[in-house]
Amino acid sequence: xxxxxxxxxxxxxxxxxKLIIPIINEIFGETYTGEEEIRFFPNEHFLDxxxxxxxxxxTDTNFTxxxxxxxxxxxECESSLPDGKITIRLFEYDAQIALDEGEVTEETLTxxxxxxxxxxxxxxxxxxxxxxxxxxxxxGTVQYDxxxxxxxxxxxxxxxxxxxxxxxxxxxxxHEKDFPEYNRNERKLxxxxxxxxxxxxxxxxxxxxxxxxxxxxxxxIELSGDVIKEIAQKYENVQKGVGDMMSGALIETSARTIxxxxxxxGISETQKKTALRMLKRGKLTIEEIAEDSGLSVAExxxxxxxxxx
Numbered sequence: 449x450x451x452x453x454x455x456x457x458x459x460x461x462x463x464x465x466k467l468i469i470p471i472i473n474e475i476f477g478e479t480y481t482g483e484e485e486i487r488f489f490p491n492e493h494f495l496d497x498x499x500x501x502x503x504x505x506x507t508d509t510n511f512t513x514x515x516x517x518x519x520x521x522x523x524e525c526e527s528s529l530p531d532g533k534i535t536i537r538l539f540e541y542d543a544q545i546a547l548d549e550g551e552v553t554e555e556t557l558t559x560x561x562x563x564x565x566x567x568x569x570x571x572x573x574x575x576x577x578x579x580x581x582x583x584x585x586x587x588g589t590v591q592y593d594x595x596x597x598x599x600x601x602x603x604x605x606x607x608x609x610x611x612x613x614x615x616x617x618x619x620x621x622x623h624e625k626d627f628p629e630y631n632r633n634e635r636k637l638x639x640x641x642x643x644x645x646x647x648x649x650x651x652x653x654x655x656x657x658x659x660x661x662x663x664x665x666x667x668x669i670e671l672s673g674d675v676i677k678e679i680a681q682k683y684e685n686v687q688k689g690v691g692d693m694m695s696g697a698l699i700e701t702s703a704r705t706i707x708x709x710x711x712x713x714g715i716s717e718t719q720k721k722t723a724l725r726m727l728k729r730g731k732l733t734i735e736e737i738a739e740d741s742g743l744s745v746a747e748x749x750x751x752x753x754x755x756x757x
Contacts, residue, residue: 452678453569453618456671457525460614461509462488464664470611472513472521475565475597485514489549510545510562520545520562527569527621535579538564538594564594569621571600604643608650613660616647617671620679620690631683641689647672648697658728662754669697719743723751 461468469482488511509523522542526534546559568575579594599615600622607615623630623640630637651668654660673694680686723741726732727748732740738748 453527456617464667467614475595487512522562522564525567530574567597569599569618571598616668617675620676627683631685637689644690669694723748727752
């Protein structure tokens with residue numbers, strides 16, 4: 449089950465990278481504008497087990513934000529009960545990320561640990577506000593906090609006002625304890641559906657304002673449907689009522705299919721953004737935009753289709 453949620457988390461971060469910036473600002477108190485370049489690194493890491501086979505570890509995220517000072521980040525998504533194993537696993541990831549990107553100069557090894565945090569989809573009494581690393585070395589003791597973001601402490605208004613849009617696919621976790629009542633009470637289910645209808649309307653508004661693109665909106669909706677289908681699989685009325693609403697909002701082609709087609713055709717992010725800005729201005733023809741952006745006419749037409757969906 450957790451793989452569904454991890455997969456949704458990785459997908460929205462990798463496919464809609466700019467949505468991570470407000471999350472980083474919220475967790476770490478940064479002041480990124482959203483215009484910074486984000487550089488992702490491989491999620492697969494192999495831990496040296498000495499006499500045993502190397503153990504593969506797959507992180508949820510491993511990226512650098514290229515602001516005034518480049519900073520590395522590692523964010524994990526968790527839906528299970530907190531236990532000591534989670535902290536150990538995080539440190540294993542962090543140490544391997546630091547080692548993978550370490551530098552050796554004149555027999556001096558320099559490693560940089562990432563800024564790490566955890567997004568908890570479920571909140572229990574045992575869920576702390578932060579974790580802590582204490583590393584005792586011959587040269588002294590190093591300790592620092594690993595902040596925790598608790599999804600269920602954010603209302604829908606919080607999510608939209610703070611632009612924490614990547615939390616929307618997981619917002620249904622805030623209602624999980626009420627699934628039995630929603631499933632048997634049509635009035636309560638109607639209230640939940642009305643809340644999700646409001647989510648769709650607010651996403652439409654953000655798209656119309658140019659805050660998010662058509663692709664970002666469709667990805668959020670698609671992943672919301674995936675998560676609802678998984679978390680509410682024992683509650684047929686919830687699945688049909690809210691899940692079908694999200695599926696209906698997609699209408700035609702899936703967001704990931706559109707992105708993958710763009711990647712296969714070799715459309716770079718810079719070229720896409722340039723062409724999209726020209727299309728929004730509406731002053732040039734498709735042929736002129738293709739020439740100025742370096743894309744083919746077919747590629748520009750595909751981007752134009754996204755703006756009209």
